[in-house]
Amino acid sequence: MQSLLSIRDLKVHFPVHGGLFLKQLGTIRAVDGVSLDIAPGETLGLVGESGCGKSTLGKAIVRLLEPNQGSVQFDGRDITKASRRSLQPVRRDLQMVFQDPVESLNARHSVREIIEEPLIIHRTGNAAERRKRVDHLLDRVGLPKGAADKYPFEFSGGQRQRIGIARAIALDPKLVVCDEPVSALDVSVRSQVLNLLLELQRDLGLSYLFISHDLAVVKHVSDRVAVMYLGKLVEVAPAAKIYRDPRHAYTKALLSSIPEPDPSVQRPRVKLEGDVPSPFNPPAGSAFGHRIKHPRYDETVGKELPLTEIEPGHWVAADPCCLSEEDWRKVSAAS
Amino acid sequence: MTTADPLLKVHDLITAFDTDAGLIRAVDRVSFEVPHGKTVGIVGESGCGKSVTAMSVLRLLPQPMGKVLQGRVEFKGRDLLKASDAEMRKVRGNEIGVIFQEPMTALNPVHRIGRQLSECFLLHKKMSRKQAWEASIEMLRKVRIPAPELRMGDYPHQLSGGMRQRVVIAMALACGPDLVIADEPTTALDVTVQAQILDLMKQLQAEMGMSIVLITHDLGVIAETCDEVVVMYAGRVVERAPVKQLFTKPMHAYTRGLLASIPTSATPPKSVLPTIPGMVAGLADLVPGCRFCQRMGRGGGILRERPEFEEVAPDHWVETCPNCFEDLS
Numbered sequence: 001m002q003s004l005l006s007i008r009d010l011k012v013h014f015p016v017h018g019g020l021f022l023k024q025l026g027t028i029r030a031v032d033g034v035s036l037d038i039a040p041g042e043t044l045g046l047v048g049e050s051g052c053g054k055s056t057l058g059k060a061i062v063r064l065l066e067p068n069q070g071s072v073q074f075d076g077r078d079i080t081k082a083s084r085r086s087l088q089p090v091r092r093d094l095q096m097v098f099q100d101p102v103e104s105l106n107a108r109h110s111v112r113e114i115i116e117e118p119l120i121i122h123r124t125g126n127a128a129e130r131r132k133r134v135d136h137l138l139d140r141v142g143l144p145k146g147a148a149d150k151y152p153f154e155f156s157g158g159q160r161q162r163i164g165i166a167r168a169i170a171l172d173p174k175l176v177v178c179d180e181p182v183s184a185l186d187v188s189v190r191s192q193v194l195n196l197l198l199e200l201q202r203d204l205g206l207s208y209l210f211i212s213h214d215l216a217v218v219k220h221v222s223d224r225v226a227v228m229y230l231g232k233l234v235e236v237a238p239a240a241k242i243y244r245d246p247r248h249a250y251t252k253a254l255l256s257s258i259p260e261p262d263p264s265v266q267r268p269r270v271k272l273e274g275d276v277p278s279p280f281n282p283p284a285g286s287a288f289g290h291r292i293k294h295p296r297y298d299e300t301v302g303k304e305l306p307l308t309e310i311e312p313g314h315w316v317a318a319d320p321c322c323l324s325e326e327d328w329r330k331v332s333a334a335s
Numbered sequence: 336m337t338t339a340d341p342l343l344k345v346h347d348l349i350t351a352f353d354t355d356a357g358l359i360r361a362v363d364r365v366s367f368e369v370p371h372g373k374t375v376g377i378v379g380e381s382g383c384g385k386s387v388t389a390m391s392v393l394r395l396l397p398q399p400m401g402k403v404l405q406g407r408v409e410f411k412g413r414d415l416l417k418a419s420d421a422e423m424r425k426v427r428g429n430e431i432g433v434i435f436q437e438p439m440t441a442l443n444p445v446h447r448i449g450r451q452l453s454e455c456f457l458l459h460k461k462m463s464r465k466q467a468w469e470a471s472i473e474m475l476r477k478v479r480i481p482a483p484e485l486r487m488g489d490y491p492h493q494l495s496g497g498m499r500q501r502v503v504i505a506m507a508l509a510c511g512p513d514l515v516i517a518d519e520p521t522t523a524l525d526v527t528v529q530a531q532i533l534d535l536m537k538q539l540q541a542e543m544g545m546s547i548v549l550i551t552h553d554l555g556v557i558a559e560t561c562d563e564v565v566v567m568y569a570g571r572v573v574e575r576a577p578v579k580q581l582f583t584k585p586m587h588a589y590t591r592g593l594l595a596s597i598p599t600s601a602t603p604p605k606s607v608l609p610t611i612p613g614m615v616a617g618l619a620d621l622v623p624g625c626r627f628c629q630r631m632g633r634g635g636g637i638l639r640e641r642p643e644f645e646e647v648a649p650d651h652w653v654e655t656c657p658n659c660f661e662d663l664s
Contacts, residue, residue, distance in 0.1 A: 030519065049525035074440035096584030156614050165553060186380040187552060191608040200604055216555075220598035221648065257530035261597055263578045269534070274526045275495040 003073070004207050005061065005175055010034045010070035012060045013054070016280060028156065028279045030056040032231035033070070035307070038175065043201065045239065047215055047254070049276050053231045058177045059131065061209065062096050063087060080265030092122055095168040099180035101160035105152040105161070105303045111138070111163055112148040120171045137166040141196060158189035159333040169200060175207045182217060194221060215258050219243050224313075230281045230287040231279055233307060237314040241290040247310060249322035250288045289321025296320045308334050340412065342546045343369040343392070343514055348406035350391045352385075353399070356619045361387045363570040364406070365568045366644070369514065374540065374547040376561035376578070378554060378593075382615060384570040385550045389516050392548075393433065394423050411513065429459040432507030436519035438499035442491040448475075449453075449487030450504055455509040474505040477542075478535060487624055497528035501535070508539060533560055554597060558582060563650075566590050569626040572644065572661075576651040586647065588659040589627045625656040633658055 005217055012031040030053040048054045057291050059065040061072055063079065069081045079090055097105035105114055112134050119130045138147055157257040161181060161311045168176050172305050178197065182190040198221060200206055218225060222239040227250065235248040246252045253270040277283060283290035285300035299320055306313040308331045316323065318331045350362040355359055362384040369375045377385045390396050394415065408415040415426065435441040443451055456467035475483035478501040491499055500520065507515050521529040537560060540547060548631050549561060557564055557578065564581045566574040566589065574587040585591045592611040613630045622629045624638040642656035648664035
């Protein structure tokens with residue numbers, strides 16, 4: 001199938017300055033060579049721990065951050081180097097929902113102004129049509145009609161996130177990047193917002209890049225899941241597959257640390273020592289192999305550990321530290 | 336109640352805040368018990384009063400707005416609400432340890448780890464500086480911090496989030512408390528680090544035998560770590576039961592709604608999740624009667640008369656509102 005979004009070898013590096021004359025001390029490799037595709041109507045879940053670069057990747061896709069290297073193809077067009085002006089029509093189709101529904105809505109604008117803004121910027125309809133469209137959108141995301149003339153502070157967290165979603169879908173986009181859209185919400189409200197996102201996808205044929213650290217939520221909404229560790233993808237597979245049969249040691253550890261809301265389940269936990277290493281000074285070889293002090297770590301130093309298709313649709317980083325003997329043989333044979 | 340007296344017994348606690356809108360009850364007649372050596376979880380959504388309950392026990396309410404209006408907090412047989420400030424200072428950090436959500440704000444950024452940790456021993460245990468220093472290193476070793484002698488000289492910002500939380504745990508446990516109150520101890524941490532910290536707390540409990548009150552909004556964390564659960568909604572306890580009983584036979588509609596709304600490994604992907612409609616009313620608008628009925632938009636006498644809180648099965652207490660309560664025993 002034709003991809004809606006296609007990223008190849010994307011890198012986003014941030015310079016770090018310090019010292020007396022603020023000279024550059026080094027770079028943080030927040031996103032370090034990521035390739036992925038999203039098909040029309042598909043949800044790709046992107047999971048990883050804080051600092052792994054998942055939000056940076058999301059922002060680089062919508063060009064809120066400039067990638068240093070690599071390409072982003074959206075709807076058949078390379079938008080990596082597109083100028084601000086030529087990017088404007090693309091922004092119609094490429095929208096974003098942010099984590100914090102307080103920070104991401106302008107407190108001095110009424111809800112109508114907030115949702116209408118993208119319509120005005122993209123010169124959509126006249127005042128009367130826009131008015132109608134805003135009312136329709138509010139209804140679509142389950143907010144009462146009277147909400148239009150209120151201000152963000154008058155709403156609860158869940159309702160504010162609905163406002164953010166209404167703004168994101170105002171221009172009928174094709175892809176919405178959702179960066180931790182329910183992390184700030186309480187449990188009972190979270191399921192309401194997740195249901196809304198799923199319903200909008202069914203009705204409008206949206207694609208989502210769903211970024212979250214909550215693996216249970218990602219499992220529920222995603223068709224495919226990509227696992228990110230220290231700026232790189234380590235495993236990509238269909239959602240049902242990756243949760244049933246994870247191959248990469250990091251994915252296994254991550255999945256086994258989700259607390260299951262059922263006291264009768266006592267799952268064996270993959271013990272994981274240490275913390276995520278710093279992207280400022282990453283290990284020279286396999287980042288996860290370094291964390292678990294794997295004996296084969298030395299083999300990976302200075303090597304690319306490319307994603308390799310181990311089974312149809314199931315990709316895993318070719319890393320001897322993080323795969324079973326059998327999988328490592330398969331992967332080595334494939335590459 | 337079973338054989339021995341519980342370590343902590345909170346009875347009929349009412350805590351209110353003095354606001355522009357008048358005196359508002361954040362905790363409205365809450366009762367629960369913490370047995371010796373057990374972990375009791377308090378679960379509920381933001382604003383349900385779970386943290387205020389804990390701060391009332393510790394007498395750390397924001398002053399002068401926060402007031403305990405009624406109730407008893409019996410800890411080892413005496414009422415903490417009647418204790419003097421000087422007595423409370425001896426209790427906090429010595430007999431009751433506290434672990435807060437955000438390790439960065441719980442630690443003083445301008446003092447080294449060693450100095451902050453030794454302080455507990457100097458204050459409560461009449462140790463010399465040298466003894467306190469040695470005891471601190473021992474404590475860091477206990478919370479599995481590698482190379483503890485070196486970490487003593489670090490400032491909090493030099494440690495990762497997981498390591499910082501270990502230091503906070505070391506401080507809370509330094510004086511060998513009988514009770515530890517942990518307010519969302521793993522919420523700010525990543526899942527793999529959360530798993531490490533929860534395992535660590537379980538191991539330390541097995542070694543040192545303290546009781547834990549664990550405040551969280553995460554039912555997964557509750558299921559993995561707690562022996563008993565207190566479910567709070569809008570300032571009240573709606574249900575209280577041993578953990579297995581609560582997850583298999585939730586009898587209050589709110590507990591059932593909470594449990595149903597989280598996707599588990601058994602939920603079909605992309606299916607519509609059950610939700611609890613509406614939202615919690617603002618603290619100032621809460622009715623005296625059943626507050627979950629208020630959320631569900633029900634009317635009538637049930638909103639005026641507070642439902643009884645009854646023991647419907649051994650150790651299983653529920654607010655028996657005719658609409659929200661379903662007897663599964």
